[in-house]
Amino acid sequence: MICDRGNGVQKLLFLLLVAGSLPLGACFKVGPKVVEPAISIEFPVGNISLTAGQARVISAQVYDQNGQGVTWSDSPLNFGTLTNATFAPSTSTTPPIASVTYTCPTTLASPSSVTLTATSITNPAVSSSTTVHCSPVVVALQTATGLPMAAQNLGPAGAFFIVAFVLNDQANLGVTWAVSPSTGVGSISGSGPNNTFGLYTAPSTISLPATAVITATSVTDPSVSASVQVTVLPSGSGGNVAVLNVNGGPVPGQVSPNGAYTSVTICNHGSTTNCQTVDGVLVDTGSYGLRILQSQISSLNLSKATDPNGNFLENCASFPDGSVLWGTVERADVYITANEAAANLPIQVIPSTPTTVPDGCSNTGAFTISTPQLLGANGILGVGPEPTDCTLSGINFCDGTHQSTPPNLYYSCPSAGCTANASPVVVSALSQVSNPVPYFTGAFSSPNPTPDGNGVVIQLPSVSDPQASAIGTLTFGIATEQNNSLGTATVLTLDANDNFTTVVNGQTLTQSFIDSGSNALFFPDSLAACSTNKNFYCPSSPVMLFATNSGATQGQSTVDFTVEDADSLLFAFPQYAVFPTIAGPCSQGSSACGFLWGLPFFYGRTVYVAIDGQKVFGAPVGPWWAY
Numbered sequence: 001m002i003c004d005r006g007n008g009v010q011k012l013l014f015l016l017l018v019a020g021s022l023p024l025g026a027c028f029k030v031g032p033k034v035v036e037p038a039i040s041i042e043f044p045v046g047n048i049s050l051t052a053g054q055a056r057v058i059s060a061q062v063y064d065q066n067g068q069g070v071t072w073s074d075s076p077l078n079f080g081t082l083t084n085a086t087f088a089p090s091t092s093t094t095p096p097i098a099s100v101t102y103t104c105p106t107t108l109a110s111p112s113s114v115t116l117t118a119t120s121i122t123n124p125a126v127s128s129s130t131t132v133h134c135s136p137v138v139v140a141l142q143t144a145t146g147l148p149m150a151a152q153n154l155g156p157a158g159a160f161f162i163v164a165f166v167l168n169d170q171a172n173l174g175v176t177w178a179v180s181p182s183t184g185v186g187s188i189s190g191s192g193p194n195n196t197f198g199l200y201t202a203p204s205t206i207s208l209p210a211t212a213v214i215t216a217t218s219v220t221d222p223s224v225s226a227s228v229q230v231t232v233l234p235s236g237s238g239g240n241v242a243v244l245n246v247n248g249g250p251v252p253g254q255v256s257p258n259g260a261y262t263s264v265t266i267c268n269h270g271s272t273t274n275c276q277t278v279d280g281v282l283v284d285t286g287s288y289g290l291r292i293l294q295s296q297i298s299s300l301n302l303s304k305a306t307d308p309n310g311n312f313l314e315n316c317a318s319f320p321d322g323s324v325l326w327g328t329v330e331r332a333d334v335y336i337t338a339n340e341a342a343a344n345l346p347i348q349v350i351p352s353t354p355t356t357v358p359d360g361c362s363n364t365g366a367f368t369i370s371t372p373q374l375l376g377a378n379g380i381l382g383v384g385p386e387p388t389d390c391t392l393s394g395i396n397f398c399d400g401t402h403q404s405t406p407p408n409l410y411y412s413c414p415s416a417g418c419t420a421n422a423s424p425v426v427v428s429a430l431s432q433v434s435n436p437v438p439y440f441t442g443a444f445s446s447p448n449p450t451p452d453g454n455g456v457v458i459q460l461p462s463v464s465d466p467q468a469s470a471i472g473t474l475t476f477g478i479a480t481e482q483n484n485s486l487g488t489a490t491v492l493t494l495d496a497n498d499n500f501t502t503v504v505n506g507q508t509l510t511q512s513f514i515d516s517g518s519n520a521l522f523f524p525d526s527l528a529a530c531s532t533n534k535n536f537y538c539p540s541s542p543v544m545l546f547a548t549n550s551g552a553t554q555g556q557s558t559v560d561f562t563v564e565d566a567d568s569l570l571f572a573f574p575q576y577a578v579f580p581t582i583a584g585p586c587s588q589g590s591s592a593c594g595f596l597w598g599l600p601f602f603y604g605r606t607v608y609v610a611i612d613g614q615k616v617f618g619a620p621v622g623p624w625w626a627y
Helices: 009-023 564-570
Strands: 040-042 048-051 055-063 069-073 080-090 097-103 112-120 127-135 138-142 151-154 158-169 175-180 187-191 197-201 210-218 226-234 241-246 261-267 276-283 288-293 312-318 324-336 341-350 380-381 409-414 456-459 468-474 491-493 500-504 509-513 543-550 556-565 608-612 624-626
Touching: 040 127, 048 055, 055 112, 055 127, 069 080, 069 097, 080 509, 097 112, 138 210, 138 226, 151 158, 158 175, 158 210, 175 187, 197 210, 226 276, 261 288, 261 380, 276 288, 288 324
Parallel strands: 048 127, 151 226, 276 380, 288 341
Antiparallel strands: 040 055, 055 097, 069 112, 080 097, 112 127, 138 158, 158 197, 175 210, 187 197, 210 226, 241 261, 241 468, 261 276, 261 324, 288 380, 312 324, 312 409, 324 341, 456 468, 456 608, 491 624, 500 509, 500 543, 543 556, 608 624
């Protein structure tokens, strides 16, 4: 044994004091305590993003003097695969590195994340984790010019190209094409790299409108596909034409009579691939702006409108029956036809979850419409005669220029939601839910821009009896192209409230308007009300009536119509969607009302809606209706 003998006097005294506690032959030395190096694991790179089926080597720096490395695990368990685990000792310039190869699942239903954990072999209590995000294969359909593919229509023997843009496909296998139904509605052939170019050709002859669905399916992941609806029309097709389907609506097992539906494609602003097409959108000439149920665009992340304090801008749309559409104002690129799109359009998005609606919006007794079952649609496309939902005859009632206290349409709410006593706020016109038609500047239809932003034309076939369905058209623009000329239609100019006058059965109704979003003709009369469907008339035999419509400064026209027993018709034809002869008392019996010309008015007519402030060649400046 070797002991230090320096400073002998002091150490001798110390040894004498402690000798009794030391074993014979022991030496005692005072010095610093030796501390074992701590074990640690660090990931130099975190939040790694991969695509379906993609593999990547994940590395961790392991500080462990024993050089034992790590074990690897994933959560959720077996979500993807972990292979080729290795451990490289340290060098003069690098620490010990533990690595493993992680591969995302080839098939993913939605974007998913997995947590990878490295655990020390020397001390299993020491571990560290990193996150890997796996993105699924996505198929997006685009036009030949690279724009999102909205619903299409064309005439006999017409054709167009579709491009299937496949995202996150590591195998790069492309798509297969199909048309449904497989016969009678045209054909599609694939070509180009990985079959991603499709050429659809319509039948050479057709007597009635026919609808087909074209689908591109990923070869790598056959569970992933994208579709576009194509309608072949005997006549009246064009890049500014959308198809209207009076087909009972989008809810299986639930038939909504006299509703005219179309489809819209909604994209995150600036994106041509992050888009969703929504079918079953009700076309409404009695409202303004696009309103979509959030459940129908769940994959999108639209930009929400906010005030300077970061509060969300909420919009209220209330109806005479006490129902309310309530939701945030968000911005999107909206494509309706091959040529017509509205960039960065303010729309209303209605959440599925219940939320507090201010008393000023709901009138303390309303119920919110937040599902397709309650709405009878997946959304509403308001194409009435105003540019925003807060404009009337050139006056904007929400931007603070006309009145200091705005109407109960817009509210500024924190992320937690509004309170019942919240007050409406002033909102600039640029942030108000807007009619998409004035946004059609032609910017998306280059190199052939079509400025069809002054109004719309609705055509539905003539119908005399109930029938299962009907197909019509919604054409954008008035007197802007060969297919939307005004012709000899009678123009009814509107008063300061966007109304005209209807005289029927000796009554002069000054608050009359045309509303494709209403499923019947509504007007005051002594006709017997229905016992089952109380909002309709049920005369004992068909009643033939006529009314005279007069514009505020121009136009007069007589309209003949028939009213039949709505209970009997709706009971006899429960699966039918087209009823040309149903009517009811206006505003559920209110005495202060006009004549609401609902969808039955449109059957067999060409109806024009000119938007406030927009010019129409050969006609007055809007707003007006014509037919």
